[in-house]
Every structure is written in structure tokens, then in C-alpha cells.
Amino acid sequence: MVPFGRPRAERVDAARNRLQLLQVAREMIAEHGVEKVTMDGLAERAGLGKGTVFRRFGTRAGIFHALLDEDDRAFQQTVMGGPPPLGPGADPVQRLIAYGRARIAFLLDHHAIVRAGLDRNQPVPAGEHNLSRLHIRMLLGQAHHQGHLDIADLDSLAVQLTAALEGPILLYLSMAPSVPADPTPASIPLADSWQTIVERLCRTPSPER
Amino acid sequence: MVPFGRPRAERVDAARNRLQLLQVAREMIAEHGVEKVTMDGLAERAGLGKGTVFRRFGTRAGIFHALLDEDDRAFQQTVMGGPPPLGPGADPVQRLIAYGRARIAFLLDHHAIVRAGLDRNQPVPAGEHNLSRLHIRMLLGQAHHQGHLDIADLDSLAVQLTAALEGPILLYLSMAPSVPADPTPASIPLADSWQTIVERLCRTPSPER
DNA sequence: AGCATAAGCGGACTTTACCCCGCTTTATAT
DNA sequence: ATATAAAGCGGGGTAAAGTCCGCTTATGCT
Numbered sequence: 001m002v003p004f005g006r007p008r009a010e011r012v013d014a015a016r017n018r019l020q021l022l023q024v025a026r027e028m029i030a031e032h033g034v035e036k037v038t039m040d041g042l043a044e045r046a047g048l049g050k051g052t053v054f055r056r057f058g059t060r061a062g063i064f065h066a067l068l069d070e071d072d073r074a075f076q077q078t079v080m081g082g083p084p085p086l087g088p089g090a091d092p093v094q095r096l097i098a099y100g101r102a103r104i105a106f107l108l109d110h111h112a113i114v115r116a117g118l119d120r121n122q123p124v125p126a127g128e129h130n131l132s133r134l135h136i137r138m139l140l141g142q143a144h145h146q147g148h149l150d151i152a153d154l155d156s157l158a159v160q161l162t163a164a165l166e167g168p169i170l171l172y173l174s175m176a177p178s179v180p181a182d183p184t185p186a187s188i189p190l191a192d193s194w195q196t197i198v199e200r201l202c203r204t205p206s207p208e209r
Numbered sequence: 210m211v212p213f214g215r216p217r218a219e220r221v222d223a224a225r226n227r228l229q230l231l232q233v234a235r236e237m238i239a240e241h242g243v244e245k246v247t248m249d250g251l252a253e254r255a256g257l258g259k260g261t262v263f264r265r266f267g268t269r270a271g272i273f274h275a276l277l278d279e280d281d282r283a284f285q286q287t288v289m290g291g292p293p294p295l296g297p298g299a300d301p302v303q304r305l306i307a308y309g310r311a312r313i314a315f316l317l318d319h320h321a322i323v324r325a326g327l328d329r330n331q332p333v334p335a336g337e338h339n340l341s342r343l344h345i346r347m348l349l350g351q352a353h354h355q356g357h358l359d360i361a362d363l364d365s366l367a368v369q370l371t372a373a374l375e376g377p378i379l380l381y382l383s384m385a386p387s388v389p390a391d392p393t394p395a396s397i398p399l400a401d402s403w404q405t406i407v408e409r410l411c412r413t414p415s416p417e418r
Numbered sequence: 419a420g421c422a423t424a425a426g427c428g429g430a431c432t433t434t435a436c437c438c439c440g441c442t443t444t445a446t447a448t
Numbered sequence: 449a450t451a452t453a454a455a456g457c458g459g460g461g462t463a464a465a466g467t468c469c470g471c472t473t474a475t476g477c478t
Contacts, residue, residue, distance in 0.1 A: 167373070
């Protein structure tokens with residue numbers, strides 16, 4: 001009588017609508033940019049009611065959050081299962097450096113959506129299970145275990161490194177509507193100084209720089 | 210005919226209203242918290258029109274920005290002219306560490322206002338003339354000049370250190386409406402790992418830790 | 419197949435940030 | 449002292465986020 005464990009799978013109409021809304025949202029972003037995506041407009045264009053949109057995503061930021069999640073999954077795949085140094089197998093310090101470079105590129109690629117996903121009520125899409133923070137924390141733990149690092153409070157360090165990595169893009173980078181062409185040039189100084197920070201923090205065994 | 214240089218000083222009625230609005234805003238924050246400060250409510254309680262509020266502050270975030278500026282001035286004073294190691298006179302690396310500790314405490318003290326001042330349109334109160342970034346940049350320059358630091362791109366490094374310092378509070382720290390009592394305990398791990406980062410980045414001459 | 423129930427749905431309603439523009443007040447030049 | 453132009457002021461108007469609640473539909477059980 002009470003199907004306890006599972007909260008009853010998502011209804012098929014709900015799933016269809018969710019996908020539909022995400023799809024329409026991407027179209028609207030491609031056509032007019034994130035600023036022009038309104039809840040009313042999205043609902044109307046998808047042929048649904050506004051209540052439905054809010055039920056699925058809770059808040060405007062939630063839409064962009066869901067959008068980012070889709071793309072993030074591919075990124076996580078290469079981090080968790082791809083080839084070294086990004087994927088497993090390489091030295092943890094090398095992986096940290098590679099992760100930072102890849103993450104900066106990813107965030108710049110998606111920066112419009114990332115920023116639209118910020119919500120001034122509620123901390124950040126990232127409070128507890130921020131994947132960057134978790135991954136950085138894990139690599140710090142491994143580095144520590146292998147003797148590259150002798151620091152006590154790895155948790156706080158991970159928080160601050162995550163902020164150092166993502167903060168510039170989330171907070172400071174001009175969100176000028178110009179998403180001109182090549183995000184790479186902007187990313188290089190950030191990536192280089194990320195590498196510097198990591199190398200100095202962890203006495204890297206092979207300072208090949 | 211055209212008083213070129215100066216853009217004609219602020220009118221006295223405007224100045225009076227500005228102070229009045231700031232004062233009333235503080236009262237409303239003290240009574241019901243930042244969330245309850247609405248533009249209409251503020252205008253009405255100050256006995257002014259809504260248009261006036263927007264003219265003075267441009268946006269809701271602008272109010273909190275102005276409020277923070279007032280308190281920030283005192284903080285800057287102690288940084289620019291107070292006793293070492295926060296003020297001038299101490300070793301730049303020691304000053305960096307002291308600055309981080311002081312800044313974390315300041316931000317936690319004001320975190321409700323700080324967060325209310327964030328605006329999802331427009332980068333951050335901080336894009337170009339973020340005082341933290343500027344101060345950090347200056348101290349890095351001094352450290353470099355004194356040979357504590359041999360890094361090329363001090364500008365990017367300053368951006369990332371600023372994010373490491375302020376990001377956790379701006380982004381990740383739970384903005385739970387509970388601003389319970391003593392923000393200090395939360396600040397200590399952050400401050401300690403800030404010190405760690407700075408010390409490792411700059412070959413501190415006297416690692417007294 | 420039929421039924422009970424939880425989930426989904428829609429759109430009117432409320433709240434709030436922000437815009438606009440005609441009127442008033444202040445500061446300056448003569 | 450008076451004229452004039454710029455700045456300030458007010459409050460009604462718009463748009464968009466988010467809430468509510470009665471109606472509809474899928475789902476799982478028998």
C-alpha cells in the first residue's frame with residue numbers, strides 16, 4: 001500500500017514536458033540570449049502553462065541549472081573516466097592542474113548559462129555537492145596521502161581553491177553581452193596562474209615548468 | 210557658461226534625501242532583515258517617492274552597495290593607515306595574511322548586506338576597482354620586488370587570490386537567514402587556509418607557523 | 419477493466435523591481 | 449533680483465517572478 005523506498009517514477013507526460021521545456025529554452029537562448037528567456041515566454045512557446053514551468057524547475061535559475069547539468073554530465077565523464085592527466089591514472093597534482101584548465105574552459109564556454117543559473121536567494125548551485133569542490137578535495141587528499149602536501153585542513157583549502165578556480169568567472173569576469181568568439185585567450189592567464197598556485201601549494205615532485 | 214571640470218556638486222536636498230534613505234534602510238534591515246527591504250517600502254517610510262529612490266541608487270542592489278561603502282570606508286582606513294601588520298610598515302607577506310584575516314571577518318560581519326548587494330545583471334560591485342583585488346595586487350607587487358615571489362603574471366594571480374578570499378563568503382557560504390551569534394568560528398578555518406596559501410605562494414622569509 | 423490517489427497542469431493573482439515623463443526646486447549667471 | 453537650465457522629485461505604469469488552487473490525467477492495485 002505504501003511503496004516506501006521509491007517515490008514513484010516520473011510520469012511520462014511530466015518527462016516529456018521537461019525535455020520539451022529544456023529544448024525550447026535552448027532555442028530561445030540561441031535566438032535571443034539568456035536575458036530574454038522569461039518564464040511566461042518559455043511556457044507559451046512550449047505550449048504549456050506557467051505553473052508547469054515552475055513546478056518542474058522551481059525558479060528561473062533552476063532552468064539554467066538543469067541546462068548546465070546536461071552539459072556537465074559529459075564534462076564529468078571525461079574527468080572521471082577519460083584519459084590522463086584529466087582522468088584517473090596520473091599524479092594527483094598533475095590531475096589538479098589539468099582539472100583547473102579544463103574547468104576554466106568549460107565555464108567560459110558556458111558562462112552565459114552559468115551566470116544565469118546564479119540565484120541571489122540560496123547560496124549557489126554548489127553549496128554542498130559542488131562537483132568541483134568534491135573533486136578538488138579528493139585530489140588534495142590523494143596528494144596528501146602521497147606526501148606531496150602536508151596541510152591539516154584540506155576541507156577549507158578545497159573550498160578556497162574552488163573559489164579561486166570558479167570565482168573569477170562567476171563573479172568578476174565581465175558578463176558583457178559580447179560573447180565574442182574565442183574564449184581561450186582570456187582563459188590562459190587564469191589557467192597559468194591556477195597552475196602556479198597548485199604547484200606551489202603541493203611540492204610537486206617533477207616541477208617541469 | 211560651461212563649468213567644465215566639476216559636474217556641479219550634489220544638491221543639498223538630494224544629499225539630505227540620500228542620507229535619509231540610507232538611514233531608513235538601516236532601520237528596516239535591523240528590524241526585519243534585508244529581504245524585507247523593498248523599494249516601495251523604503252520610499253514610503255522615508256516619506257519620498259519611489260522614483261527618488263531609484264534616481265539615487267539606480268537599483269535595489271545599489272542601496273546595499275552604498276550601505277556597504279559607508280562601512281567599508283572605516284575598514285579601508287585601518288588597512289591604509291592603521292598599525293601593522295594590517296597597515297603599512299610590515300612585511301608585504303605578513304600584510305597579505307593580516308589583510309585576509311581582517312577581510313574575512315569584515316565580510317562575515319556584513320554578509321547579509323554584501324550578498325544583498327550582489328546583482329545578477331552586472332558582474333559584481335568589484336569588476337575593475339575592487340579594493341581587495343587592488344590591495345592584494347599591490348602587496349604582491351611589493352613581495353615580488355623584495356624577492357619573496359618570482360611569478361610573472363601578478364595580475365591574474367591577484368584575481369584568483371581575491372576570489373579565493375572573498376568567493377567562499379560571496380558564493381558558497383550558506384546564506385541561511387540565521388546570522389546566529391558568533392561568526393568567528395566559521396571564519397577561522399578559512400583564515401588559516403588563506404594563510405597557508407599565501408605562505409606557500411610567497412617563500413615567506415620567516416615561516417613562523 | 420475499474421477505481422482510488424497522487425501527480426501534473428493551467429492560468430489568474432500578487433508582489434516587486436524598474437521605467438517614464440511632466441512638474442518643481444535649486445544653483446548659477448547676469 | 450531675476451532668468452534659465454539642469455537636477456531632483458513623484459507616482460502611475462509595465463514586465464516578470466513566483467504563488468495558489470481547482471481541474472485533469474496517469475499510475476498501480478485489485
